[in-house]
Structures are given as structure tokens and as C-alpha cells.
Amino acid sequence: MKFTPRQLVLLLVVALTLGAMYVVQEGRQFPFKLGLDIQGGMHLVLEAKDTAQVKVSDQVMVSVVQVIRNRVDQYGVAEPVIQRKGERQVVIDMPGLRNPDEARSYLGKTAQLVFMEPLQTSPVKAATESAWSPTPLTGKMLMDAKAQPVGSGIGGGWEVQLKFNPEGAKLFGELTSKYVEKQIAIQLDDKIISAPRVNEPILQGDAVITGGFSAREAQLLASQLKAGALPVPLVEVENRVVGASLGTDTVTSAIRAGVVGFVLVVLFMLLYYRIPGLVADLALAIYAILVLAIFKLIPVTLTVPGIAGFILSIGMAVDANVLIFERTKEELKRGRSLYSAIEIGFKRAFTAIFDSNSTTLLTCAILYSLGTGLVKGFALTLAIGVLCSLFTAITVTRALLHQILEAKGLKHPTYFGVKL
Numbered sequence: 075m076k077f078t079p080r081q082l083v084l085l086l087v088v089a090l091t092l093g094a095m096y097v098v099q100e101g102r103q104f105p106f107k108l109g110l111d112i113q114g115g116m117h118l119v120l121e122a123k124d125t126a127q128v129k130v131s132d133q134v135m136v137s138v139v140q141v142i143r144n145r146v147d148q149y150g151v152a153e154p155v156i157q158r159k160g161e162r163q164v165v166i167d168m169p170g171l172r173n174p175d176e177a178r179s180y181l182g183k184t185a186q187l188v189f190m191e192p193l194q195t196s197p198v199k200a201a202t203e204s205a206w207s208p209t210p211l212t213g214k215m216l217m218d219a220k221a222q223p224v225g226s227g228i229g230g231g232w233e234v235q236l237k238f239n240p241e242g243a244k245l246f247g248e249l250t251s252k253y254v255e256k257q258i259a260i261q262l263d264d265k266i267i268s269a270p271r272v273n274e275p276i277l278q279g280d281a282v283i284t285g286g287f288s289a290r291e292a293q294l295l296a297s298q299l300k301a302g303a304l305p306v307p308l309v310e311v312e313n314r315v316v317g318a319s320l321g322t323d324t325v326t327s328a329i330r331a332g333v334v335g336f337v338l339v340v341l342f343m344l345l346y347y348r349i350p351g352l353v354a355d356l357a358l359a360i361y362a363i364l365v366l367a368i369f370k371l372i373p374v375t376l377t378v379p380g381i382a383g384f385i386l387s388i389g390m391a392v393d394a395n396v397l398i399f400e401r402t403k404e405e406l407k408r409g410r411s412l413y414s415a416i417e418i419g420f421k422r423a424f425t426a427i428f429d430s431n432s433t434t435l436l437t438c439a440i441l442y443s444l445g446t447g448l449v450k451g452f453a454l455t456l457a458i459g460v461l462c463s464l465f466t467a468i469t470v471t472r473a474l475l476h477q478i479l480e481a482k483g484l485k486h487p488t489y490f491g492v493k494l
Contacts, residue, residue, distance in 0.1 A: 084473045091360050094367035104370040108170065109377030109451060115169035119312035120182055122162045128306050130162050137305050139164055145181055149297065155448070163311060169375065174315055180294055182308045187213030187299060189249060190259035190266070206259045206266065209249060215242025217279075219299040221292035224284070232292035234283040234299070243279025251275040262295075328378055332385040336362070339392050347399050353474045354395040361391050361466040365459055374458070380451035387459020390434065394467035397423040416475055420468070427467065431460050 077085065097104050122130045122138055135158060142164055146154045155167040171177055190206035218237040238246055249258060250272045259269040260283050268284050287295065340358065343351035365384065369376065402419030410418065434456070441453035 080473055080476050083469060084477060087360065087470050087473060091363055094363045097367040097370050098363060104367075104373075106370060107373045107375045109375050109380065109448070111169075111377050111448070113170050114315070115167065116171040116174045116177055117312070117314050118166040118168070118178060118181065118310070119159065120164045120166070120308040121311045122164075122306045123309055125306055130306055134305050135162070135164075138308070141304050142166065142181060144300075145297065149177065149180060164308070171315075174313065176294075178310060178313055180297075182310060183304075186262070186264075186304075187216070188261045189246070190261050191249065191253065192257060192259075206261070208261070209245070211238075211242060211245040211249060213299055215239050215245070216299055217242075219296040221287075221289065221296045223289070231284075232287045232289050234287070234292050234296050236281040236283065236299070238279040238281070240279070243277070246279060246281060247275060247277040250277075328381050328385075332381065332388070335385060336388055339388065343392060343395070349478060350395075350399045350402070350475065353471055353478065354392060354399070356474060357395065357466040357470040358388070358391055360470055361459075361462050362388070364466070365462050368458055368462070369455070374454055375451060376455075377448050377451045379448045380455040383452040383454070383456035384459055387456055387463060390431070390460060391463030391466060394423075394427045394431075394463055395471055397426055398467065398471065413479055416472075416479070420472055424468065427464070431464055434460050 120142075122135060124130055128134060139156060139158060143154075143156050146156060146166065146168065154169070155165070157165050159165045166181065168177065188208050189211040191209050193205055193207050215238050216236055217239050220235050221232055222235055224231050224233050253272050254274060255272065257269045257271050259266050261267070270282075270284060283295070336358075340355045343354045343358075345351070347354065365387070368374070369384075374380065398419050400419075401423045402415050405415035405418045406412070438453040438457035438460070442450050442457070445453060
């Protein structure tokens with residue numbers, strides 16, 4: 075059996091819809107990620123302190139915020155809000171956090187890594203801070219850091235493997251060449267965490283931090299080192315686990331508003347445009363399923379502004395169909411055949427649809443790049459909705475209308491809302 079190109083498109087749409095329906099209804103494998111305003115999370119305020127070497131300034135605070143942002147990204151918190159407060163403080167909101175104590179320790183550590191050389195020529199017996207002198211080799215020269223099990227990983231603990239940039243590799247090669255058969259030390263945040271013995275020069279820029287780490291400790295340390303060192307120490311000013319800031323009733327109201335809006339749009343399209351309106355409603359249902367599936371697959375963290383962006387995109391999805399149907403009606407009134415009117419309607423409406431959606435996507439890109447937290451969530455959900463609406467309006471609606479053209483008894487212009 076041979077299929078026409080339009081039938082193949084229709085089959086593809088059906089397959090995508092069925093797959094999206096499975097993702098949407100599968101709650102365990104593909105759960106929705108919820109933001110701080112819906113599910114609660116961790117609220118943390120940290121304050122930067124001066125050191126003998128570094129004084130807190132605007133430039134230092136910019137660096138602090140960037141390091142904190144990198145660490146939160148490494149930690150895997152979805153859609154955090156990270157912003158300055160005053161001259162020295164950083165406010166961090168992390169939705170859905172399960173271990174607040176671990177997060178506080180992880181985000182506040184300076185994570186300044188320094189390789190140390192012994193103060194005496196004989197092997198060092200005790201790994202005390204007073205027995206070592208810092209070298210120029212620091213964590214700033216790291217290219218990568220990753221946790222890995224020692225040996226088989228069963229009862230052997232974990233370690234952190236380091237890879238230096240060319241400058242760091244050179245310094246590490248010189249350090250290990252100088253202290254063959256002796257110890258060097260690894261200091262993290264002014265504390266000696268390991269003092270390995272150098273068996274031979276290491277010239278390739280690779281090193282290993284050992285210290286009896288658990289898997290989680292090694293992973294956190296690797297993440298800290300990759301995210302970068304804080305230029306100044308941070309002191310915890312405030313921390314609390316917060317509940318949903320809007321409450322269940324508010325979220326329920328927002329969802330109810332979205333459902334009511336969807337139903338009203340469906341009824342309007344059906345009553346005003348008749349058969350094309352029914353097609354638009356089917357395309358809109360497919361659109362909603364596809365968008366929700368994408369939200370789960372990316373995944374997108376759903377906040378109330380994000381839900382608002384999704385609801386707004388529903389109206390924009392119908393807007394494209396309205397332009398197409400109005401152009402089609404104009405061509406029908408001029409006496410064109412139904413097939414010709416639909417084709418010309420799509421072609422003439424496409425430019426306006428593309429231009430209007432392009433400006434919306436440009437605005438979303440600006441909001442996402444310059445905004446933070448909830449603003450980014452709104453921009454992302456709106457952009458996804460706009461892209462999906464382009465697909466459903468141009469591809470799905472067109473394929474369904476052409477299938478209707480092949481049905482007998484539905485070709486009269488009155489079925490398309492045109493009075494002749």
C-alpha cells in the first residue's frame with residue numbers, strides 16, 4: 075500500500091502524538107519538575123568576608139555570584155534563583171532540595187586547592203599544615219576533575235582524578251620530579267586532605283586526590299573544583315527550608331484558569347469556523363500534548379510564571395490558525411475552489427505567522443539571556459509553546475484539512491464559515 079506525502083505526514087503526526095501521550099501520562103519515569111513557588115525548597119543567604127589578601131568589591135562579588143551559579147548547576151538544582159543583595163550578600167533559592175545541610179556546606183566552601191611541598195628534605199611523617207609550604211600549583215590551573223572508584227570500587231573508597239592545563243602540567247611535572255621518593259601534600263581550604271608519596275615524575279598533567287572519600291564526597295569535591303574557587307570566604311547569614319510560596323490553592327486556580335481558557339478557545343473556533351475550527355481544535359489538543367511532553371523530557375521546571383507562559387502560548391497557537399482560516403475564507407469568497415483557497419490561504423498567512431512568531435521568539439531569547447529564575451522559566455515555556463504552535467498550525471492543520479477535502483459532503487464553503 076502506497077501512501078501520499080500528506081498521508082505520511084499525518085502518520086508521523088499520529089506517531090508523535092501517541093509518543094507524547096505516553097510521556098505525559100507516565101509520571102514515574104517522566105515526572106514534572108516543579109519550581110520553588112510550587113513545591114518549596116531551600117532559601118539561603120551567604121555573606122562575603124574580607125581576607126588579608128582580598129577585599130570584597132563589586133568585581134569580587136561578580137566572581138562570587140558566578141562561582142555560586144556554577145556550583146548550583148553542578149549540584150543539579152533545577153531553575154535556581156541566584157542574586158546579589160546589598161554589597162556583600164548573595165541570595166540563593168533552590169527548589170525541591172532534599173538535603174539542605176549538604177547544599178549549605180557545598181555552596182559555602184571556598185574550595186581553594188593548593189599543592190604543597192615539604193619544608194624539610196626528609197619524608198614527612200605527619201600530614202600537618204605546619205609541615206608544608208605552598209607552591210604556585212593551584213586549582214585555578216585545573217581543566218577537569220572527576221570522581222572515580224578506587225580499584226573495583228567495592229570497599230575501596232573513592233578518589234578524585236585531576237587534569238591540569240599546560241601550565242599546571244609543567245608545574246606538576248617539576249614538583250613530582252623534585253620530590254621523587256618523598257611526599258607532597260594537597261591542601262583544600264587550608265586543610266591537608268592528602269599527602270601522597272611520589273614514586274616517579276608525573277609529566278602528563280594528571281593527578282589523583284585520595285583521602286578515603288565516599289562516592290558522594292568525591293563527587294561533590296570534583297564538582298567544587300570544576301566550578302571554581304571562591305575568591306573570598308562566605309558566611310551563612312540565613313537559611314531555611316521554605317514551603318510552596320503560592321500554596322496549593324493558588325496553583326490549582328492557575329491550572330483551572332488554563333483549562334477554562336483552553337475550553338473557551340475550543341468552543342469559539344468550533345462555532346465560528348465550523349469544520350476548520352474543529353481541525354484547529356484537534357491541532358490545539360495535539361499541540362498541548364506535545365508541549366507537556368517536551369516539558370517532561372527536557373525537563374522544564376514548572377513555576378507559576380512558566381505555567382502562565384504555557385497558557386499564553388495556547389492563544390498564540392490559535393492565532394496562527396485564525397490567520398490561515400481568514401485568508402482561506404477570502405479566497406473562497408473570490409470564487410476559488412476549496413483546494414486552491416486552502417493552499418493560497420496557507421501561503422499568504424505564512425509570512426505573517428512567521429514574522430509574528432519570530433519577534434516573540436526574539437523577545438523570549440532576550441528574557442532568557444538577561445533574566446534570572448522565574449523570568450527564565452516564563453521565557454522558556456513561551457518559546458517552546460511558540461515553536462510547537464508553528465509546527466501544529468503549518469503541518470498538522472494543513473494535513474488534517476487535506477484529509478477533509480477527500481471526504482464527501484464536506485466540501486461546501488458553508489462548512490468553512492463562508493456565506494455565499
